[in-house]
């Protein structure tokens with residue numbers, strides 16, 4: 361089961377103005393609003409007249425942190441735009457129509473949203489959505505070039521189904537991506553602006569509807585890496601097979617099997633800078649699974665196993681020079697030798713090797729001891745320490761590696 365609607369956290373206390381303009385994708389802004397609130401942001405919605413043709417202000421008022429505003433003149437505040445603009449930590453416009461982009465690029469202020477955009481010094485993000493012909497029109501593209509030059513962040517649209525049954529580029533970016541971009545734009549810390557994907561936990565490979573082949577991984581190490589990376593400013597996606605609550609990450613994808621983890625990780629790889637594969641992905645799974653529970657009276661089943669996809673090895677093949685890939689090697693003997701072989705075979709930059717036969721390190725416990733092996737051939741012995749401390753140390757090495765890639 362893959363759940364991409366799990367709560368998102370990391371914008372605690374940040375004041376975000378959500379501008380909504382009049383396109384069919386305005387209904388998706390409801391989801392953006394909900395995710396921003398779930399992420400801890402204080403959300404103030406501002407809807408244009410045309411947005412109100414597609415969605416109701418009441419929907420946003422009910423979900424956001426304060427009532428939706430729709431006009432420069434309808435409230436008690438005589439100058440709402442300057443107050444909104446000055447108090448914002450960030451403004452995100454989703455969807456942003458061609459009309460909004462044109463007015464913003466030209467400096468035209470004729471409603472509350474455009475007035476607020478001109479009255480702010482906060483970072484601004486626009487997530488355009490429109491038909492492909494409009495998206496590709498030189499006027500729209502030139503307006504975007506102007507806005508980008510002025511420091512506006514653009515969350516590019518995706519290709520897919522558009523209004524009226526058409527297909528093509530111009531569909532509003534996925535709400536999770538928009539919220540991730542908001543988090544990245546607001547981040548501070550040595551990983552600010554870095555997109556990190558972390559996997560955690562042990563996958564479960566079903567044998568029948570109630571039984572599975574699993575392992576002893578608790579997910580503590582991976583969740584620690586995700587939490588510490590988020591606290592240091594990274595936009596973190598956590599793909600986890602563990603039950604822990606995830607804190608301070610931008611996106612949580614809950615998975616069960618190696619196949620589900622592979623889909624979640626490979627589908628996001630092109631958009632991230634760093635992958636830390638801390639998950640204990642099952643190497644084998646039952647070749648056959650039954651739809652009904654295996655019954656005792658049918659005799660002892662013969663379980664035949666087959667290999668799972670090696671996610672890390674696939675990432676190693678697809679890795680671009682700017683990306684940093686970190687693997688974990690849980691070993692019970694010849695730790696360094698086995699881990700060094702995996703480092704080379706899977707083409708990772710850093711392999712974190714640990715001896716999981718030791719009672720105070722590895723699976724299920726709160727502490728870990730590791731050897732860090734680098735693609736350069738060097739190695740570093742890390743003494744026993746709490747998992748969040750080891751996470752911090754691994755992230756220090758990742759920061760150095762990212763600097764080296766620049």
Ligand code: C5P
Pocket residue numbers: 559618637638639640641642643668669670671672673686687688689690702
């Ligand atoms: O070969 P081994 O399973 O020991 O390698 C461990 C590393 O490879 C871990 O980082 C783990 O997340 C990753 N892995 C994977 N896909 C698999 C098995 C392991 O990505 N099917």
